[in-house]
Amino acid sequence: MSTASAGLAKKFGYKNVRVYLDGEPAWAKAYLPTYATHDFIKNGNVVLVDVRPSEEAVKGRIKGAYSIPYEQLDDRLDDIPRNAPVILYGDQEVLDAMEDMRDDGFKFVSLVRGGFAGWIASGEAIEKGPIFNTEIRWVRKLGKGEVSLDDFRKAASGEDKDAIIIDARTKEEVAELGTFKNTINIPLDEIPARMNELPKDKKIYVHCSTGARADMAYKELIKSGYNAKFLLLNIADAECDCEIIRP
Amino acid sequence: MYKKFIKLLPGLLIIGLLSFGCAQSPDVKQEMTPKASQTQQQAEKNVYKGTIVGKSNKAKTISIEVGKGKQAQTMMVKFDDQTKGVEHAVKGHAAIITFEKRGNDVYAKVIKQKLAKLPQGVTEIKTEELSALVTNAHKMYLVDSRPASRYGQSHLPGAVSIPVPILKEKQAALLPVDKNELLIFYCGGPT
Structure with a gap:
């Protein structure tokens, strides 16, 4: 995208055009600050964290922010969902907080431009008083092609007769760990050769151990005209809660 | 309107050819340059060029998205101990896979990195140099x-948002x- 834009700029007559090919991920990886827009903070599916001392947050905070003072952040990292976009604000300590979180493997950490003062200066909404929402709640929105856990469970329990589940793990994994009910085991690498075993008039839900292979199988099935979706979940996760049978 | 499109077409073609500088994002509106047979041509030469969209070591399988826009297709290729350059099959990276057919299966022989080509004069x-420019508030126009x-989720300090389709439409006005x-342009990769 950046090279395409640079090519356009050249065409428009700009003489001094450069491209930062490594891009935003490299910038973040170098622990340099990145920022979220106010619109994204207000309307995005984010976890917004105020890292200032709690008495500051009580006096006034960005609407919807959780209060985790920087001294407590390290102990509370496990309370923050790792695949959520996390947006931090505070005083000087916010740069350390950002670095700590990126260091701990959080991929989407960005800051509020200008911190709390900048937020107020732009006339955005704040709230005051005691903080009751201490437990961080965040629900990931389903991505393209993903089946919801609810729909998957209905297929696995046999309640939804119009859906078929494919277990894309290897035969060895299935033999060792078992499989869900109402499931056909077609390892990912056998999908192209064996997809003709599948009906085109039913919903097909693919799962594996983490979702990576299921995603690949899903793409292959969609290409061939199947009504497929995939489960993006580590099936060892207690959240899955589907009955496992041993072959 | 139609005439304008014809006039733009050569430019669009060039842009289409140049636009593999970054990891592709699924929600980008791709250019609809006519490339109907690109996928087919690639398959005939036993070469896939595109973005790696998945890799499984357990299934020894790679998925690569080839072609642009509506013609884009995801191809599955297997690999084995004979495959060279498996380390270049990284999700989100651009790669060139030379493959061979064995029975019903397609096996990767060589996987190479596909390097981004900069337009002439660019x-x-x-990171280090850009970071110094940002720190010193150097006069520049940084474009995401x-x-x-x-951009909304995470952008560099001082950057403005001009997605490629918007730049094409509004041109130098932005x-x-x-x-x-x-002018410095950046995007989301190659990561």
Whole structure:
């Protein structure tokens, strides 16, 4: 995208055009600050964290922010969902907080431009008083092609007769760990050769151990005209809660 | 309108050819340059060029998205101990896979990195140099070429959001008046 834009700029007559090919991920990886827009903070599916001392947050905070003072952040990292976009604000300590979180493997950490003062200066909404929402709640929105856990469970329990589940793990994994009910085991690498075993008039839900292979199988099935979706979940996760049978 | 499109077409073609500088984002509106047979041509030459969208070591399988826009297709290729350059099959990276057919299966023989080509007269800038420019508040126009949603989530200090389709539409109107000003474009990869 950046090279395409640079090519356009050249065409428009700009003489001094450069491209930062490594891009935003490299910038973040170098622990340099990145920022979220106010619109994204207000309307995005984010976890917004105020890292200032709690008495500051009580006096006034960005609407919807959780209060985790920087001294407590390290102990509370496990309370923050790792695949959520996390947006931090505070005083000087916010740069350390950002670095700590990126260091701990959080991929989407960005800051509020200008911190709390900048937020107020732009006339955005704040709230005051005691903080009751201490437990961080965040629900990931389903991505393209993903089946919801609810729909998957209905297929696995046999309640939804119009859906078929494919277990894309290897035969060895299935033999060792078992499989869900109402499931056909077609390892990912056998999908192209064996997809003709599948009906085109039913919903097909693919799962594996983490979702990576299921995603690949899903793409292959969609290409061939199947009504497929995939489960993006580590099936060892207690959240899955589907009955496992041993072959 | 139609005439304007014809006039733009050669430019669009060039842009289409150049636009593999970054990891592709699924929600980008791709250019609809006519390339109907690209996928087919690639398959005939036993070469896939595109973005790696998945890799499984357990299933020894790679998925690569080839072709642009509506013609884009995801191809599955297997690999084994004979495959060279498996380390270049990294999700989100651009790669060139030379393959062979064995029975019903397609096996990768060689996997190479597909390097981004800079348009003529454009130079690359690295993190260190850019970071110094940002710190010193150097006069420049820093542009985030990704879709607006990605900019919204996380962008570089001082960057403005101009997704590629918007730049194509509005052209120089969104860029500085001074054609000598330093312009720096970035996006989301190659990661």
